[in-house]
Amino acid sequence: MSLEDLKEPPNFNPKPHFSFLVTELFTKLDLVNKDNLRNFTSITAKKQFIIDEFIKNWKHYVGLNIYPAARLIFPARDGRLYFIRDVGLSRLITKMYKIPKNSIDFRRVNDWKRNYHDYKKLNTDKKRLRTLSYILAQQISERRDVQPKGDEVTIQEVNDVLDKLASDEVESGSQQIELLEPFMRKLNTEELRWFLQIILKDATISPMESYFYRSWHPDAPQFSNVVNNLRAVFWRLTDITERLSESDLRVHLMYPFLPQLAAKPKLSYEEIASRMGNNFYIEEKIDGDRMIMHMKRNSEDKNDMHFKYYTRRCRDYSLLYGEDLKNGAMSKYLRYAFHEGVSSCVLDGEMVAWDYRRNVILPFGTLKASAVQEAVRHFTTEDAFSDQSAWPLFIIYDILYLNGVHLVGTKLIERRNALKRIIIEIPHRFELLETPIAHTAQDIEDAMKKTVLERSEGVMLKNVNSKYKIAQRDNSWVKVKPEYLEQFGENLDLVVIGVIKGVKNAYMCALKDTSDGDIYKSFCTVGNGFSNSEYDEIRRITEGKWHDYKTEPPPPDKVLFGSRKPDQWIYPEDSLVIEIKARSIDSELLGTYAVGNTLHNLYCRRLRLDKSYEECVTLQEYKEMKELNSMDAAKAQEVIKGNKQLGVKPSKENRLLGDAIAIKNVKVVSTLFKGLKFIILSGKVDSKTGDRISDTDIIKVVKKHGGIICTNVEPQSVVDRKIICVSEVLTVKSKQMLKIGIDLISPEWIFQCIRYNSILPIEPSLIFRSSSDKLVETSKRRLDEYGDSYILHVDEPIQKYAKRLHIVKEEGGAANRQGLVTLQTNASADFKSAGVDDSPIAYLFKDVKFYIVSLQSTPSWQTEGLERKIKRYFGEVTLALEDASFVVFTAFDKYDFAADQEGRRKAKEISSRISNEWSRSKKIPYIVDESFVDESIRNKVLVDPQDYKV
Template identity: 65%
Template sequence: MTTPLHTNLKEPKNFNPDPHFSFLVNELFAKVDDVTKERLGGFASITAKKSFIIEEFIKAWKHYVGLNIFPATRLIFPNRDGRLYFMRDVGLARLVTKMCKIPKNSADYKRVNDWKKNYHDYKRQNHDKRKLRALSYILAQQVSERRDLQPKGDDVTIAEINDVLDNLGMDELGKAEKQIELLRPIIDRLSTEELRWFFQIILKDSMIAPMETFFFLAWHPDAPAYSNVVNNLKAVFWRLTDETERLHEDELKVHLMYPFLPQLAAKPKLSYEELASKMEHNFYIEEKIDGDRMLMHMQRNPDDKNDMRFKYYTRRCRDYSLLYGEDLKYGAISKYLRHAFNEGVTSVVLDGEMVAWDYRRNVILPFGTLKASAVQEAVRHFTTEDAFADQSAWPLYIIYDILYLNGIHLEATKLIDRRAALRRLVNEIPHRFEVLDTPIGHSAQDIEDAIRKTVSERSEGVMLKNINSKYKIASRDNSWVKIKPEYLEQFGENLDLVVIGVIKGVKNAYMCALKDATDGVYKSFCTVANGFSEKEYDEISRITATKWHVFKTEPPPPERVIFGSRKPDLWIYPEDSLVLEIKARSIDASPLATYAVGTTLHNLYCRQIRDDKSFEECITVQEYREMKRLHSTDNTHKQDVIKEKKKSSRRALLESFSENTVTIKAESTLFNSFSFMILSGKVDNRTGERIADTDIAKVIKKYGGTITQSINEEAAASGRFICISEIMTIKARQIHQRGIDLIKPKWIFQCVRYASIIPLEPPLIFKGSNTLIERAKRRLDSYGDSYILHPELSIDQYVGDLNPVPPLQPRELKRFRSEIITDINDGDEDSPLAYLFADIQVYIVASTSTPHWQREGLQRSIERYQGIITKELTLATFIIIMDYDRFDFKISQEIEKKVNKISKDIAGQLKLEKKDIIRVKIPNIVRQSFILESIHNKVLVDPQDHKF
């Protein structure tokens, strides 16, 4: 049997074995928490400042504590730590209430126990919204107010905190009295600030989580990649203590019985013809199954073939082994797998999808039914068969890849060969353990047929996989492409719905209903939480005050109101309620039990409260079903995938410079023989002037230099490779760790100014080796002033009039429409925000006095969320009027004149067909605030509120 990795590792020894918890709080937690846009100091961004704080903390830890940072990482990343406390926010709030003996029904009692539900009531009394949202802050405040002496809080060690948390997760501590007995001694010794973070750790809420990759990278260059394949803090931080020692290639591959981040599919970037060609006209067409991505590990005892051990991990590395079975005796899946593998298979790692299979209807059920089916199947062994007489579903594991076999790594093997191996090694167990059947496609027509089938059947989507592709851990690779129906169609109807329930929280969510015309029953249909202003929240509260009923104690009569599996906290009779106009972008036409109607809408936004409509005037179930039928079957016209732009505008432009597709005439030989890699632009700390990296590239080309996107080893060895950056991004750190110096952009402009290659001085170096820094310091006088350089001039004096960039063709334009999003938080890739402006074309109107960088910034904000910038009014969905000084009469006149002309042009282009139906789009003319508010609310807001 495989031995866990960390059991073979020696624990690094610290020369300060008991660092205080206060060190962690003061040097990391508090400093990172204090970073805001208003407190950036000399840093270019929030990310840059947080990165600096993390670097300094790690340096301080190594200097004052030692090389064993694992005990601290358990507290820094509680979400990654394996301890289970079986205590969520409600349980912790009740525990603190009992520990502090807070009187029931008192203001403090309600503040602690109803902190979510009372959010809107006390929001107006507290201006610190960041802390207001944190239960940990509220609990720390309550504890501190109820003790006579406030401890200094500098004597509790990290080891003591870890000991308490280790014991808190033990099974025998299930009762509140024992938990209080364990926690009180440590709580009494912690300061208010330390208490806040202690409670946050218990809630497994890491505020450093968005910077996790940077933290790991700052500790060791291989830490992020190693963490992806072992997902174990102890293994990572015990193994990686010397940043100069790099891991062997095999150590960065799959490890048996350890969770890892699987390969993910990319979103469509090319046309179907281009996609088929890119995949060499040989690709698997898989049905995208509505299940839970699951990695299964199996290890057989060489001395006993019937002794098999299993591990099941989700795509986010959650361990579901207990549910699906750690051996052949128990669990919802493993107990059926005694003969599922050929006898020669001693160890294997499979990639697949766990779904719920309904044997009566012979179908795969929606994802929401999986867990219930798995639990029922897992406990069947311990109860009577009669208890499950009505159960018609159980888990089914559908396999589509194999990554490890008998100690051999298969990630580098072609997919077609891995699939062939699966067929030879796996003995399928019908409706329990199966290998996915996947036809091979060859053309664009095959893709279109698959998409049409997906839309007509309302299935989850399709996956296209190059048959020759290799498996790339923790990567989203273009050899796998995911296409969902949501990418192909939008539901643009506005519906008037009556509110029948509310789910209380930081942002109240209102459950709406449709009336069934056959029996007059109001059935739950959807939940909307976006689009409400404070005034509208107050209006809803005023209209519905005293009319709500608690669902748990007083459920609604089924002949009046019916809910699906999702229940509200409070419900209300339709006649006592109000009507909301709801805007939705997409429709879910697949059957589901969440709502009583059996279907729902996605990406909802409340446009307004309809004071002019009564509950009886709302849309009925029958009317909605007819709309749904038309919407679901209207796929006879050709539908194109919303193509994600090929590359970010910034990176694509830089690559175009390196490929010489953008013509700029060299006017000087100053930078001849120099190669430049540009990682960031330039920010003038005095004036705030920003110089884009693309403008820097133009200057370099103008003065004879070349742009590259890869490290030129030969040029680097001769000192002719220059890496330009003044922001410490992850890529910049990786390059610097390879021994490459990072030079500030100002060096380029100084060279241009003096018409010669200027020797490097400290102000021109962003990140350099000790040797370079010492040599550069010798070029300053005793006062620290340069012997050569003088104050900088404006960029205009360097750039001048560059040759115009040749007009781009439509296909080339698609390459420049996305901005690289750095430090992406590994969130849900199907988040609505990612497709906020999908299939929306925007025409921008700006004053001639509007700075170029402001316009580019707005364009990037739109393109980041899949919007398209167009110069054709006939294609525009929205016309955005950029902000301008309305008190400047000249500018106001200019904008007014432009908008008047646009309005006339649109009116002149309208064409009417039969029955006077307008067939062309009339774009909304809105202010820039429409874009900003949509991004803030993560949904398209009502254009009417932002009309120009």
């Protein structure tokens, strides 16, 4: 029987009540614990018995159609979308039953996550207060005059209400209340609890879902993987004596399935090649959206084609990409993309965004916008995405079904040959992936050279004789990345000193400061990476040792927190050590943690029960580690308050970021910008602290100092010089300004004016984009021969040694090189005497060599400025590519087609030179843009070059 034949449900006699599902399955499973096992050997065994009994009774009293109940048993697998999560449901019930704000019940409903683990740890949790649905059901029950007995609502009625809740007819909160409130009056407390849990799409019988499938039919789990459709599974599988054929357990046309995934073994190239049988495909790893496309033709009308598009997680994107030849961003171009003999097929590939102006594949994040633009192109009179120049491109690398024949059991090499025979490529729309066959480790190494050349993520290696493994991660597919592309990170053993409660508890960890009396100072908060068993182990070790922070704060000479406080804290000697893995070091500018710095993108790798709290990393060890491994720890930052870095005495006026955030009611405090009108087109990144200031906060700062903010401004009024246009982001509006000849001034100009309490002339560093060279050439006159400002303050030692370094470099010679060493040796005292920390900043680029690449459109002053920045921090500019640690491209406008094309061409030439000389024993220079230098200076460490690739 094909799935298309499943038009009528199986035998289904009476209409079962919802209470039958609740009392015989949900509640029984929920009440099982180790204290009521009776004759069962384990909790799992008893739950399996309950499921078996429920299914037996269902088949006996109800019939063979369990699909209506399955939609409620497996809410996450059901296709209905309610767009209601825990916070939304809490607010809905609060409003529906008029629970007073600030009451105990209101806090109980809205703060349930904070108490989750306290309730969960109680094995005798008879009221099951660990779930939001039960808490809400209790609140509703307490507000009723009459309690329903149950048996009033059928399973079909529950499904009808949920169908309406998921429909377009019910959208607003008032409509949801109007639908749910009268229906919920019919449900008793236990039925309410499970009804609300179904709305939240929380599992009702977890973790017994897989067993339920097997108990209903032994082929159900595997069949579910290939169709991912509840109705198809439970309508098709009714007789346990009727087993599915091998073809039934393969791909089904127009139904989603979980695709095969690649393994990530850490093996040498030789070992990988050997495991592949020295016969494998090499594919470029594409940064796109994994997509499975289904196509079916009408047998009578070959042009009547129907399509389905599913992601790797079985999400249906058919509406976006097109269900037929008339609609969508992809299907409308595929009329002639298949050989005329193809009546149906299933293709596996990658959906990417193709930029037709620059002839490149764009990064993953641009795909959805490009697809929407292409989908609506023929239906709108005004293109809302006119600034975009991309459309979807489907790159195909596998075929799993053809004209009714399943190909998953066929060798990959045969599937590839079939693809070449049936697909008629449409350039930049619908293409086959180029897949050469390789045999040796040298072939993998050559592929890595190409990866370097094209700056891609890596390659996929696939055994030519491999069969497709649905819903599996198999070693016949392997992902390989060049060593230099692997992410760096920090691994630290830290002691837990606090907890922020929630469904997923977040633990605050500390570093021991040995220079301050062995105080444990808060450093980071980690909430990811914990398994349920690890949560239980932490609870077991720390049981009864926690202290409430509000009522019993910690002694500051023992445990110290920053502005972020935990719900509870613990003495280090009563706690445990956990190993933290983090992508990078970040900074907390407002003292969030007592250490000052914190970790970025972190998770728990494991509990270190073999270590005592005294063996955790100290603050001093951490600082040494950060300095020694500055190349590995990406984006390390340090707190800079005011302008202490430049030797300027901090003042209230200089702490602009704090002012911008703190201002709520803007009051004019000066007339600095009186008579000046501004249009603020973007926010900014503060050049000293690295924090972000929104455009709203900049507006507040301008108004605070007497400026006038203009909105909805006509471009001509800006041309007439009546308004100052401020931006440091190329938005649609800012690009319009540039097109009509308007200069964009960096927001930094505003803050510099406030700092000096004067309207400053424009210098090159304060220009974000100029429509001509006139403003730039004029502004250059305000710099001295070394590029230092005549107006803006520069530290005398930094300025002096930058100039002397420049002289030594220009004159050359052994004596002068020796003089340079003397300069670097003697400079430390001068820096320290000026109050400048020379270690992290003065020698930032010491022993680092830069190879600078400029475009034809790059003005000479910009290249010279980049050289000065490098030399100022004792870096070296080299003309020998083989000596370089970094290849730096001067900044250019990526939206300028000519500049972008030239930049790509030069980047490819540089990559080609590197590739030709590359070996696994030689370090590869990073190819980055100028912002890498700027961000390194701002952060006072070499930041992660991966974030600044050209």
